[in-house]
Amino acid sequence: MVQSVILRLEGITRQFSRSSAPAVNNLTLQLNQGDLLGLLGPSGCGKTTLLRLIAGFESPQAGMVTMADRTVAGAGHWVLPEDRDMGMVFQDYALFPHLTVAKNVAFGLEKRQHQGSRHTTKQVKHLTQEAIAQVGLTGLENRYPHELSGGQQQRVALARALAPQPDLILLDEPLSNLDSHIRLRLRQEVREILKATGTSGVLVTHDQEEALSIADWVAVMRNGHLEQFGTPETIYQTPATRFVAEFVTQANMLPATRKGDVWETEIGCFGGKWQEAEENARIADLMIRQEDLLLEPSEAGALVIRDRQFLGREHRYSLVCLSGRELYARLPADKAIPIGTRVNVQVTTSALQVFPSGY
Numbered sequence: 001m002v003q004s005v006i007l008r009l010e011g012i013t014r015q016f017s018r019s020s021a022p023a024v025n026n027l028t029l030q031l032n033q034g035d036l037l038g039l040l041g042p043s044g045c046g047k048t049t050l051l052r053l054i055a056g057f058e059s060p061q062a063g064m065v066t067m068a069d070r071t072v073a074g075a076g077h078w079v080l081p082e083d084r085d086m087g088m089v090f091q092d093y094a095l096f097p098h099l100t101v102a103k104n105v106a107f108g109l110e111k112r113q114h115q116g117s118r119h120t121t122k123q124v125k126h127l128t129q130e131a132i133a134q135v136g137l138t139g140l141e142n143r144y145p146h147e148l149s150g151g152q153q154q155r156v157a158l159a160r161a162l163a164p165q166p167d168l169i170l171l172d173e174p175l176s177n178l179d180s181h182i183r184l185r186l187r188q189e190v191r192e193i194l195k196a197t198g199t200s201g202v203l204v205t206h207d208q209e210e211a212l213s214i215a216d217w218v219a220v221m222r223n224g225h226l227e228q229f230g231t232p233e234t235i236y237q238t239p240a241t242r243f244v245a246e247f248v249t250q251a252n253m254l255p256a257t258r259k260g261d262v263w264e265t266e267i268g269c270f271g272g273k274w275q276e277a278e279e280n281a282r283i284a285d286l287m288i289r290q291e292d293l294l295l296e297p298s299e300a301g302a303l304v305i306r307d308r309q310f311l312g313r314e315h316r317y318s319l320v321c322l323s324g325r326e327l328y329a330r331l332p333a334d335k336a337i338p339i340g341t342r343v344n345v346q347v348t349t350s351a352l353q354v355f356p357s358g359y
């Protein structure tokens with residue numbers, strides 16, 4: 001089945017002032033109908049600006065935004081936000097406190113009705129009820145926002161965005177105001193709701209776990225440009241740059257020097273089959289993911305366990321090398337190695353990735 005493209009960004013640039021670097025710099029990507037894209041990156045990398053460019057709250061100085069074959073910005077075109085077929089969900093819910101759940105959800109539909117939309121009052125009622133049911137809030141239609149939990153309020157915001165059945169939903173850090181256990185549950189639900197309704201989505205987040213766990217595609221941004229675009233699996237397993245490796249996988253990075261066929265580090269030498277660029281490099285950082293470090297207690301061990309955190313299924317160990325460098329390892333929680341134990345480490349060579357210096 002050929003999927004149609006719902007969103008295309010081509011060479012989008014937005015610079016707020018001449019003296020500052022572009023907040024979004026020559027960015028190109030596309031999203032297929034029904035897919036969910038996670039925009040991920042550290043604070044200030046341009047995620048929100050990019051979302052606002054898609055929404056039409058900002059206009060690009062260069063490039064084009066196309067939504068379902070309609071150019072909405074660039075190349076002489078400009079479509080106002082309210083005329084783009086999209087819904088928005090914000091971090092702070094942005095509900096009207098004096099309106100009930102049903103009235104909040106119906107708001108966009110009624111506003112469109114006043115602007116001459118095709119919906120009859122009966123249809124507005126039906127679409128409202130349907131959206132409320134989709135987010136699991138049937139029965140709470142007459143409550144006011146202050147009578148709902150944060151998670152429920154965010155569901156109302158989602159229902160309000162879904163009710164007009166938009167092509168695309170834009171979600172700006174929708175879960176970051178919620179407690180962690182509600183956040184975990186709701187993020188799965190948001191994905192399920194979008195999938196069940198066939199709605200495409202763009203979700204801004206600075207939380208790598210959130211992006212990897214719910215998005216079909218992840219765009220990692222840095223200083224306004226796209227650092228890597230790929231599936232969560234690709235981003236996690238083969239980060240394109242050292243930045244992606246550190247930011248997304250929170251992997252350990254170990255300085256290494258090439259000695260013949262192996263890379264020498266302060267915790268041992270590692271051999272393997274390297275890429276050509278890696279073969280030619282003399283100095284590099286080796287990426288070792290936390291879950292790929294195996295610990296073997298040994299009195300002559302080169303590392304010491306400084307601390308241990310219990311994370312449920314696993315322990316996260318902080319290890320100190322002789323140089324004082326700190327590394328992290330995650331191991332199944334069935335066996336706890338005491339703090340203070342000296343250990344050696346083993347790494348599956350196939351799990352290593354080399355980032356030549358200056359890469």
Ligand SMILES: Nc1ncnc2c1ncn2[C@@H]1O[C@H](COP(=O)(O)OP(=O)(O)OP(=O)(O)O)[C@@H](O)[C@H]1O
Pocket residue numbers: 016017023041042043044045046047048049050206
């Ligand atoms: N209206 C504006 N005027 C001037 N500069 C702006 C404006 N909006 C954003 N910026 C700047 O553009 C850059 C990108 O900001 P943006 O809010 O898009 O980043 P972000 O990745 O969403 O960050 P955060 O996660 O902290 O929200 C920042 O340097 C910011 O200061």
